[in-house]
Amino acid sequence: MTDCLFCRMVAGEIPADVVHETERTLAFRDINPQAPTHVLVIPKDHHATAGLLVGAEPQLLAEVVAAAHAVAVQEGLATAEAPEPGYRLVFNSGPQAGQTVHHVHGHVLGGRDLTWPPG
Numbered sequence: 001m002t003d004c005l006f007c008r009m010v011a012g013e014i015p016a017d018v019v020h021e022t023e024r025t026l027a028f029r030d031i032n033p034q035a036p037t038h039v040l041v042i043p044k045d046h047h048a049t050a051g052l053l054v055g056a057e058p059q060l061l062a063e064v065v066a067a068a069h070a071v072a073v074q075e076g077l078a079t080a081e082a083p084e085p086g087y088r089l090v091f092n093s094g095p096q097a098g099q100t101v102h103h104v105h106g107h108v109l110g111g112r113d114l115t116w117p118p119g
């Protein structure tokens, strides 16, 4: 059994509020949302960071980004034509970025005005 939280969600061992799924990706609501929409998008296979994933399987990172955009459309944050009203896709990588779960995940954030730069 893996001790990776997100691998265990993929395996169905820990419940997840799934909003989108493809053969190789899963998207579920963050347990501690920082915006009206806060969804995490992951590859089902374990890779620690986006940088490691793009080195190992670039097509899979593209599928994660495509799934994130599909979630944004589904949540009313974008259309096929335009990023309106808009959303943010964030990959925290490493300790200074605050990464706490070491299975790559894109945060899809939206539904309110987002400040830049983030804290």
Ligand code: 5GP
Pocket (backbone or CB within 6 Å): 005, 016, 017, 028, 029, 030, 031, 032, 033, 040, 091, 092, 098, 099, 100, 101, 102
């Ligand atoms: P990171 O800080 O690694 O970029 O993001 C990890 C995210 O995972 C955080 O936003 C945190 O709220 C979320 N998270 C941690 N544990 C769980 C959990 O058990 N379920 C869900 N849905 N999200 C979680």
Ligand code: ZN
Pocket (backbone or CB within 6 Å): 004, 005, 006, 007, 008, 045, 046, 047, 102, 103
């Ligand atoms: Zn994992």
